[in-house]
Structure formats: structure tokens, C-alpha cells
Amino acid sequence: MDRAGFASDPGRARGRLVPEEESSFRSCFQRDRDRIIHASAFRRLKHKTQVFVEHEGDSYRTRLTHSIEVAQVARTIAGALGLNPELTEAVALAHDLGHTPFGHTGEDALHALMKPYGGFDHNAQAIRIVTKLERHYAEFDGCNLTWECLEGIAKHNGPVVGELPWALAECNQGYDLELNTHASAEAQVAALSDDIAYNNHDLFDGLRAGLFSDDDIQQLPIIDACFGKVDRRYPGLDPYRRRHEALRRVFGVMVSDVIDTSRALIASSGAQSVEDIRNLGYPVIQFSDGLWAQLKQIRAFLFSRMYRAPSVMQVRIKVSKVVEELFPIYLADPKQMPGHWHGDIEAAADETALARIVSDYIAGMTDRFALQDHARLTGDHSIAI
Incomplete structure (x- = not known):
């Protein structure tokens, strides 16, 4: 379909930090997306927690399956709004690259x-991964993504104001991402698609885990009407199919609302270019006020019945201990880290620089590797999850 004037145009992209010859058959945003998919950090997401620790069950979402679902929603919305689907998809796929184990x-x-060393922020860590920590290419560290993709990863949740996370500040010194403005509409779509995906799949996973029942969630807004539609169309449907049919309709309600609301917001804004979108001072990709109020009720339910469920909290205590005990071990004896990290360790100027290397290493671990490494280094095999 034709792209809107306010869509990001790969032909007008601001380029990469290290200039490269353009591909003859892929746009620059397609290459960004492909490099993210082939990144080691992206592959590790398959063994990183979404809500349940990765090996608690094969059917629960992981960070990888979550990221793929976000990208699918984002591409659908981008297509409906005339935006660039490849940039939207790239930001969606990259948005959780910086997440730690658990x-x-x-x-x-x-x-x-x-x-004491500047803190940790998973969004800033994603930027660090794609600009520093992926080390596969001959001519640069990171993935050498376009400015637009880096901007989207950094600002998809809105302008970054106040004191910057150190990893983001470090990147921004050499490649000004204009952090005080909103990101492109494509990046904004990726952010709302994240909300849509986890609101939907956390209901599925919570039901599968037995933390609440179909009857419980039928009391919630949006969901009650969707179950009603299914029951009228398919009376006596098998409970599992009934649940799936209802929740896929919840999914559709959210996607349709974002498309309709955002289309109206963009039209009323008068935006004619991607720069207009950045400088409006408010996001143009939004839920309607009514639906947003209903989603907050669903989120409150999930918070109390899932994210803070006693069984989930017991696991949280255990896995926090894993991270808390690994960090000082590596800080005191960083040569315990694999050999390819030793060059960075030897170049570390002070304890802060060393702590940040240890943080990079631990943040990159999968759930299972963190558990195994903790058992190896502490001799404590009691943390069975």
C-alpha cells in the first residue's frame, strides 16, 4: 500500500554511525530488522522469563515469543496506518533485547x-547491545543500526527526560537521538503493540497456570462482552476453544481501537512528515480514553492475581537471590567470566567500569544459565524452581 507522508522513509534515513554501502535488494530498515533477528541477544530471549521462569512450562511465553507477538501486532497496525512496516517491526523485535534473566x-x-555504578535500565541496555555488545561484524561493534531504529528503541515509550541511564547517555554522546522529542509513529506503534501483546497473552498464561479462571476474568470489562459473543455464536463450545475465541476477540478490540484512535489523532494533528510527528509534543498512537480506562482494570487484576500471586512471588525471591549472589562473585573475581570478556576486564579503568562489564555479562544470561552458574560458583544447588 502507499505510505503516508508522515511515515518514515528509508530513502531519507539519517544513516548509520559507520557508513555502509546500501543493499541493492533490501531497504535500510529491512537490514536493521534482519540484523536484530540474527543477533545473539535476540536468540537468548527464547530462554528468558516473560512472567514465568522459562523452564516452568513449555507453553508459557518467553521474551522471544513475546517479542514476535509484539512485532506481528505492530506490523498489522503500521500497515493499517500507512507507516513503514520494516522499521516498526525492527523496533518491536528489539524492544526487549536488554532484559535480564528472570x-x-x-x-x-x-x-x-x-x-553505586549508575544503575541498570533494560531499555538503555538494549541500546548498549545494538551499539556495543554484539561483536560479529568486521567494521564495527554492535549492529550499526540506522538512526531511526536506534531512536525508536530509545524513545518508543516517549521522550527521555531527566538524568539519563548511563548506557543511553554514552550512546547519545556520539549519536544524538534527540531524546527530548517523541519518536516516529512507527516506534510509537511498537510501544502500544507491546501493551496489546502482554495484556492478551498474560491472561492466557495466567489461566494456563491456574492462577485464575474463565469465570474470574469474565467479570472484567471488554472480556465479558467477548465471552458473550462467543457463547451466542458457538453455544456449548469446548472450554478451551471458548477461551481462545473470546481472548482473540479481546485482542481484536485492542488493535481496532488503536487503529481508529490513532488515525483520528494523526488527522487532527495536521502532521505531514515524520518530523511533524516527532515535534507534536504528544503521542499520536494511543488507545481511546474509554478503552484505556478498561485496560487499567484488567492490568490491576493481573497485578494482584498474577504478578503478585504467592506462587510467583516465591519464585521472585529465589531468582533475586541468584542475581544478588552472582554479582559480587564476578566483581571480586572477574576472571571467572569467559575468556572473550577478559580484554574488556583488563581495559576497565576503575571499579565502575568493571561493575558495568559484570552487569553486561549477567544481563545477557538466560534463566537456565544463571541458575547453572549460580550453582557452580556458590555450591548451592537448593534453588530449584
Whole structure:
């Protein structure tokens, strides 16, 4: 389909930090997407927690399956709005690259440990991965992504104001991402697609885990109407098919609302270019006020019944201990890290630089590797999850 005037145009991209010859058969944004898919950090997402620790069950989402679902939603919305699908997809696929093992629990633990050294932020870590830590190419560190893709990863949740996470500040010194403005509409789509994906799949995973029932969620807005539509069309349907049919309709409600609301916001804004979108001062990709109020009720339910469920909290305590005990071991004896990290260790100017290398290493671990390494280094095999 034809692209809108406010879409990001690969022919007008601002380029890469290290100039490269353009491909004859892929746009620059396609190459960004492909490099993200082939990144080691992307592959490791298959063994990183979304909500449940990766090996608690084969059917639960991991960071990898979550990222793929976000990209699918994002590409659909981008197509409906006339945006660039490849840039949208690239930002969506990259948005969780910086996550630690054990999801937000691991991030909270690592941030607390890193407070004396500048803290830890998974979004800034994603930037560090694609600009520094992926080391596969002959001519540069990282993936040498376009400015637009880096901007999208850094700002998909909105302008970054106040004191910057150190990893983002380091990147921004050499490649100004204009952090005080909103990102492109493509990056904004990736952010809302993240909300859509986890609102939907966390309901699926919570039901599968037995943390709540179909009857429980039928009391929630949006969901009640979707179950009603299924029951009227398919009376007596098998419970599992009934659940799937209802929740896929919840998914559709969210996607349709974002498309309709955003289309109206863009039209009323008068934006004619991607620069207009960046400088409006507000995001143009949004849920309607009514749906957003309903989604907040669903989120509150998930918070109390899933994210803070006693069984989930017990696991959180265990995995926090893994991160909390690994960090000082590596900081005291960094040569315990694999040999390809030793060059960075020897070049570290001070304890802060060394702590950041240790943080990079731990953040890159998968759930299972962190558990195995903790058992190896501490001799404590009691943390069975």
C-alpha cells in the first residue's frame, strides 16, 4: 500500500554511525530488522522469563515469543496506518533485547546492585547491545543500526527526560537521538503493540497456570462482552476453544481501537512528515480514553492475581537471590567470566567500569544459565524452581 507522508522513509534515513554501502535488494530498515533477528541477544530471549521462569512450562511465553507477538501486532497496525512496516517491526523485535534473566525481577535486583555504578535500565541496555555488545561484524561493534531504529528503541515509550541511564547517555554522546522529542509513529506503534501483546497473552498464561479462571476474568470489562459473543455464536463450545475465541476477540478490540484512535489523532494533528510527528509534543498512537480506562482494570487484576500471586512471588525471591549472589562473585573475581570478556576486564579503568562489564555479562544470561552458574560458583544447588 502507499505510505503516508508522515511515515518514515528509508530513502531519507539519517544513516548509520559507520557508513555502509546500501543493499541493492533490501531497504535500510529491512537490514536493521534482519540484523536484530540474527543477533545473539535476540536468540537468548527464547530462554528468558516473560512472567514465568522459562523452564516452568513449555507453553508459557518467553521474551522471544513475546517479542514476535509484539512485532506481528505492530506490523498489522503500521500497515493499517500507512507507516513503514520494516522499521516498526525492527523496533518491536528489539524492544526487549536488554532484559535480564528472570524478567523484571532480575532487572530490579541488578538495578539495586548497580546503583553505586549508575544503575541498570533494560531499555538503555538494549541500546548498549545494538551499539556495543554484539561483536560479529568486521567494521564495527554492535549492529550499526540506522538512526531511526536506534531512536525508536530509545524513545518508543516517549521522550527521555531527566538524568539519563548511563548506557543511553554514552550512546547519545556520539549519536544524538534527540531524546527530548517523541519518536516516529512507527516506534510509537511498537510501544502500544507491546501493551496489546502482554495484556492478551498474560491472561492466557495466567489461566494456563491456574492462577485464575474463565469465570474470574469474565467479570472484567471488554472480556465479558467477548465471552458473550462467543457463547451466542458457538453455544456449548469446548472450554478451551471458548477461551481462545473470546481472548482473540479481546485482542481484536485492542488493535481496532488503536487503529481508529490513532488515525483520528494523526488527522487532527495536521502532521505531514515524520518530523511533524516527532515535534507534536504528544503521542499520536494511543488507545481511546474509554478503552484505556478498561485496560487499567484488567492490568490491576493481573497485578494482584498474577504478578503478585504467592506462587510467583516465591519464585521472585529465589531468582533475586541468584542475581544478588552472582554479582559480587564476578566483581571480586572477574576472571571467572569467559575468556572473550577478559580484554574488556583488563581495559576497565576503575571499579565502575568493571561493575558495568559484570552487569553486561549477567544481563545477557538466560534463566537456565544463571541458575547453572549460580550453582557452580556458590555450591548451592537448593534453588530449584
